[in-house]
Amino acid sequence: MAVEIKICGLSTEATLDAALDAGADHVGFVAFSRSPRHVTVERAAALAARARGRAGVVLLTVDMDDAELDALTAAVKPDTLQLHGRETPERAAELKRRHGLAVWKAVPVSDAEDLDAVGLYEGVVDRVLFDARPPRGAALPGGNGVAFDWRLLDRLDPKLRFVLSGGLAPENVAEALSVVHAPAVDVSSGVESAPGVKDPERIRAFVAAVRGA
Numbered sequence: 001m002a003v004e005i006k007i008c009g010l011s012t013e014a015t016l017d018a019a020l021d022a023g024a025d026h027v028g029f030v031a032f033s034r035s036p037r038h039v040t041v042e043r044a045a046a047l048a049a050r051a052r053g054r055a056g057v058v059l060l061t062v063d064m065d066d067a068e069l070d071a072l073t074a075a076v077k078p079d080t081l082q083l084h085g086r087e088t089p090e091r092a093a094e095l096k097r098r099h100g101l102a103v104w105k106a107v108p109v110s111d112a113e114d115l116d117a118v119g120l121y122e123g124v125v126d127r128v129l130f131d132a133r134p135p136r137g138a139a140l141p142g143g144n145g146v147a148f149d150w151r152l153l154d155r156l157d158p159k160l161r162f163v164l165s166g167g168l169a170p171e172n173v174a175e176a177l178s179v180v181h182a183p184a185v186d187v188s189s190g191v192e193s194a195p196g197v198k199d200p201e202r203i204r205a206f207v208a209a210v211r212g213a
Protein backbone atom coordinates (compact mmCIF):
# COMPACT_ATOMS: atom_id res chain seq x y z
CA MET A 1 0.00 0.00 0.00
CA ALA A 2 1.39 3.45 -0.93
CA VAL A 3 2.58 5.68 1.89
CA GLU A 4 0.05 8.45 2.44
CA ILE A 5 1.38 12.03 2.37
CA LYS A 6 0.06 14.98 4.36
CA ILE A 7 1.32 18.49 3.61
CA CYS A 8 0.49 20.62 6.64
CA GLY A 9 0.22 24.33 7.27
CA LEU A 10 -0.90 25.38 3.78
CA SER A 11 -2.25 28.94 3.56
CA THR A 12 -2.33 30.01 -0.11
CA GLU A 13 -4.14 28.78 -3.18
CA ALA A 14 -0.87 28.46 -5.13
CA THR A 15 0.86 26.23 -2.60
CA LEU A 16 -2.32 24.27 -1.94
CA ASP A 17 -2.56 23.64 -5.70
CA ALA A 18 1.10 22.57 -5.72
CA ALA A 19 0.37 20.00 -2.99
CA LEU A 20 -2.78 18.76 -4.74
CA ASP A 21 -1.13 18.60 -8.18
CA ALA A 22 1.85 16.74 -6.68
CA GLY A 23 -0.53 14.12 -5.31
CA ALA A 24 -0.71 14.80 -1.59
CA ASP A 25 -3.29 12.57 0.07
CA HIS A 26 -4.09 15.03 2.88
CA VAL A 27 -3.72 18.79 3.22
CA GLY A 28 -3.60 20.42 6.64
CA PHE A 29 -4.80 23.84 7.74
CA VAL A 30 -3.65 25.23 11.08
CA ALA A 31 -6.11 27.04 13.35
CA PHE A 32 -3.65 28.19 16.03
CA SER A 33 -3.11 31.94 16.17
CA ARG A 34 0.52 31.78 17.38
CA SER A 35 1.53 29.74 14.35
CA PRO A 36 3.08 31.39 11.25
CA ARG A 37 0.80 28.99 9.33
CA HIS A 38 -2.41 30.06 11.04
CA VAL A 39 -5.36 30.65 8.75
CA THR A 40 -8.61 32.35 9.68
CA VAL A 41 -11.91 30.47 9.54
CA GLU A 42 -12.72 32.16 6.25
CA ARG A 43 -9.37 31.26 4.65
CA ALA A 44 -9.53 27.69 5.93
CA ALA A 45 -13.06 27.33 4.54
CA ALA A 46 -12.01 28.67 1.13
CA LEU A 47 -8.90 26.49 0.95
CA ALA A 48 -10.82 23.43 2.14
CA ALA A 49 -13.44 23.96 -0.57
CA ARG A 50 -10.62 24.12 -3.14
CA ALA A 51 -9.16 20.83 -1.90
CA ARG A 52 -12.39 18.90 -1.41
CA GLY A 53 -12.55 15.78 -3.51
CA ARG A 54 -8.81 15.94 -4.34
CA ALA A 55 -7.29 15.29 -0.90
CA GLY A 56 -8.39 14.75 2.66
CA VAL A 57 -8.88 18.05 4.51
CA VAL A 58 -7.23 18.03 7.94
CA LEU A 59 -8.11 20.79 10.39
CA LEU A 60 -5.43 21.21 13.01
CA THR A 61 -6.33 22.59 16.43
CA VAL A 62 -4.73 22.83 19.86
CA ASP A 63 -6.90 22.36 22.97
CA MET A 64 -9.75 24.26 21.30
CA ASP A 65 -13.05 24.61 23.19
CA ASP A 66 -16.37 23.37 21.83
CA ALA A 67 -17.79 26.77 20.87
CA GLU A 68 -14.82 27.66 18.67
CA LEU A 69 -14.44 24.13 17.31
CA ASP A 70 -18.16 23.88 16.44
CA ALA A 71 -17.96 27.12 14.44
CA LEU A 72 -14.71 26.11 12.77
CA THR A 73 -15.83 22.64 11.70
CA ALA A 74 -19.18 24.00 10.46
CA ALA A 75 -17.36 26.50 8.24
CA VAL A 76 -14.41 24.37 7.08
CA LYS A 77 -16.19 21.00 6.81
CA PRO A 78 -12.95 19.00 7.26
CA ASP A 79 -12.57 15.26 6.84
CA THR A 80 -10.24 14.98 9.83
CA LEU A 81 -9.64 16.79 13.10
CA GLN A 82 -5.99 16.72 14.17
CA LEU A 83 -5.64 17.35 17.90
CA HIS A 84 -2.18 18.70 18.61
CA GLY A 85 -2.54 19.82 22.21
CA ARG A 86 -3.05 18.07 25.54
CA GLU A 87 -6.41 16.57 24.57
CA THR A 88 -7.08 13.47 26.68
CA PRO A 89 -8.42 10.21 25.23
CA GLU A 90 -11.80 11.11 26.74
CA ARG A 91 -11.76 14.54 25.00
CA ALA A 92 -10.73 12.90 21.73
CA ALA A 93 -13.59 10.39 22.02
CA GLU A 94 -16.03 13.21 22.84
CA LEU A 95 -14.93 15.21 19.79
CA LYS A 96 -15.21 12.16 17.56
CA ARG A 97 -18.78 11.66 18.74
CA ARG A 98 -19.64 15.38 18.56
CA HIS A 99 -18.35 15.99 15.03
CA GLY A 100 -18.50 12.57 13.39
CA LEU A 101 -15.08 13.18 11.83
CA ALA A 102 -11.88 11.16 11.71
CA VAL A 103 -9.67 12.19 14.62
CA TRP A 104 -5.88 12.09 14.64
CA LYS A 105 -4.03 12.67 17.90
CA ALA A 106 -0.52 14.03 17.98
CA VAL A 107 1.75 12.24 20.44
CA PRO A 108 5.00 14.03 21.27
CA VAL A 109 8.06 11.74 21.19
CA SER A 110 11.49 12.26 22.70
CA ASP A 111 12.11 8.87 24.31
CA ALA A 112 10.71 5.32 24.39
CA GLU A 113 8.44 6.01 27.36
CA ASP A 114 6.47 8.49 25.25
CA LEU A 115 5.13 5.60 23.20
CA ASP A 116 3.20 4.37 26.23
CA ALA A 117 0.62 7.01 25.29
CA VAL A 118 -0.31 4.97 22.21
CA GLY A 119 -2.25 2.51 24.36
CA LEU A 120 -4.39 5.35 25.71
CA TYR A 121 -5.52 6.54 22.28
CA GLU A 122 -5.58 3.25 20.36
CA GLY A 123 -9.18 2.36 19.55
CA VAL A 124 -10.24 5.89 20.50
CA VAL A 125 -8.76 7.93 17.65
CA ASP A 126 -8.37 6.97 14.01
CA ARG A 127 -4.64 7.64 13.84
CA VAL A 128 -1.81 8.59 16.12
CA LEU A 129 0.57 11.19 14.68
CA PHE A 130 4.05 10.86 16.14
CA ASP A 131 5.75 14.23 16.25
CA ALA A 132 8.96 15.31 17.96
CA ARG A 133 8.40 16.68 21.44
CA PRO A 134 8.78 20.48 21.11
CA PRO A 135 12.19 21.75 22.24
CA ARG A 136 12.21 23.39 25.68
CA GLY A 137 10.90 26.93 25.36
CA ALA A 138 9.38 26.32 21.92
CA ALA A 139 6.50 28.66 21.09
CA LEU A 140 4.59 25.98 19.21
CA PRO A 141 3.41 22.45 20.12
CA GLY A 142 4.17 21.40 16.55
CA GLY A 143 5.58 22.63 13.28
CA ASN A 144 9.03 22.99 14.83
CA GLY A 145 11.01 21.22 12.13
CA VAL A 146 12.47 18.86 14.74
CA ALA A 147 12.88 15.11 14.20
CA PHE A 148 12.98 12.39 16.82
CA ASP A 149 14.83 9.05 16.74
CA TRP A 150 12.73 7.09 14.26
CA ARG A 151 14.13 3.80 15.64
CA LEU A 152 11.97 4.35 18.71
CA LEU A 153 9.00 3.27 16.58
CA ASP A 154 10.51 -0.17 15.99
CA ARG A 155 8.53 -1.54 18.91
CA LEU A 156 5.16 -0.42 17.58
CA ASP A 157 2.41 -2.90 16.72
CA PRO A 158 2.79 -3.20 12.90
CA LYS A 159 -0.99 -2.99 12.61
CA LEU A 160 -1.07 0.49 14.15
CA ARG A 161 -2.23 3.14 11.66
CA PHE A 162 0.08 6.01 12.48
CA VAL A 163 1.54 9.10 10.84
CA LEU A 164 5.26 9.84 11.02
CA SER A 165 5.91 13.53 11.52
CA GLY A 166 8.53 15.92 12.83
CA GLY A 167 11.47 17.39 10.95
CA LEU A 168 10.80 15.51 7.72
CA ALA A 169 12.01 17.02 4.44
CA PRO A 170 12.75 16.00 0.86
CA GLU A 171 16.32 15.31 1.97
CA ASN A 172 15.54 12.82 4.76
CA VAL A 173 12.11 11.26 4.21
CA ALA A 174 13.43 8.30 2.21
CA GLU A 175 15.85 7.51 5.02
CA ALA A 176 13.03 7.86 7.56
CA LEU A 177 10.94 5.37 5.60
CA SER A 178 13.87 2.95 5.43
CA VAL A 179 14.05 3.05 9.22
CA VAL A 180 10.35 2.91 9.98
CA HIS A 181 7.67 1.61 7.63
CA ALA A 182 5.19 4.35 8.31
CA PRO A 183 1.80 4.09 6.59
CA ALA A 184 1.74 7.89 6.33
CA VAL A 185 4.09 10.86 6.61
CA ASP A 186 3.45 14.49 7.45
CA VAL A 187 5.55 17.59 6.79
CA SER A 188 5.36 21.31 7.38
CA SER A 189 8.64 23.20 7.96
CA GLY A 190 10.59 20.90 5.66
CA VAL A 191 8.73 22.15 2.59
CA GLU A 192 9.01 25.85 3.43
CA SER A 193 11.45 28.58 2.32
CA ALA A 194 10.72 30.52 5.52
CA PRO A 195 8.43 29.91 8.53
CA GLY A 196 4.91 29.67 7.12
CA VAL A 197 6.02 30.16 3.49
CA LYS A 198 5.46 26.90 1.63
CA ASP A 199 7.74 26.26 -1.37
CA PRO A 200 6.03 24.51 -4.32
CA GLU A 201 9.33 23.00 -5.51
CA ARG A 202 10.03 21.54 -2.06
CA ILE A 203 6.49 20.19 -1.88
CA ARG A 204 6.99 18.46 -5.23
CA ALA A 205 10.42 17.17 -4.14
CA PHE A 206 8.99 15.79 -0.88
CA VAL A 207 6.23 13.88 -2.66
CA ALA A 208 8.71 12.55 -5.22
CA ALA A 209 11.06 11.42 -2.46
CA VAL A 210 8.25 9.53 -0.73
CA ARG A 211 7.01 7.96 -3.93
CA GLY A 212 10.52 6.90 -4.85
CA ALA A 213 11.37 5.51 -1.43
Ligand SMILES: O=C(O)c1ccccc1NCC(=O)[C@H](O)[C@H](O)COP(=O)(O)O
Residues within 6 Å of the ligand: 008, 009, 028, 030, 032, 035, 036, 037, 038, 060, 062, 084, 131, 140, 141, 142, 143, 144, 145, 146, 165, 166, 167, 168, 186, 187, 188, 189, 190
Ligand atom coordinates in the same frame (compact mmCIF):
# COMPACT_ATOMS: atom_id res chain seq x y z
O1 LIG B 1 2.55 23.70 11.96
C1 LIG B 1 2.30 24.45 12.89
O2 LIG B 1 2.58 25.68 12.89
C2 LIG B 1 1.65 23.92 14.13
C3 LIG B 1 1.32 24.81 15.16
C4 LIG B 1 0.71 24.31 16.31
C5 LIG B 1 0.43 22.96 16.44
C6 LIG B 1 0.76 22.07 15.41
C7 LIG B 1 1.37 22.55 14.26
N1 LIG B 1 1.71 21.68 13.24
C8 LIG B 1 1.30 20.31 13.33
C9 LIG B 1 1.68 19.44 12.21
O3 LIG B 1 0.95 18.52 11.87
C10 LIG B 1 3.05 19.57 11.62
O4 LIG B 1 3.00 19.14 10.28
C11 LIG B 1 3.99 18.66 12.42
O5 LIG B 1 4.10 19.20 13.73
C12 LIG B 1 5.35 18.54 11.77
O6 LIG B 1 5.90 19.81 11.62
P1 LIG B 1 7.37 19.95 10.97
O7 LIG B 1 8.34 19.32 11.95
O8 LIG B 1 7.56 21.43 10.82
O9 LIG B 1 7.35 19.21 9.66
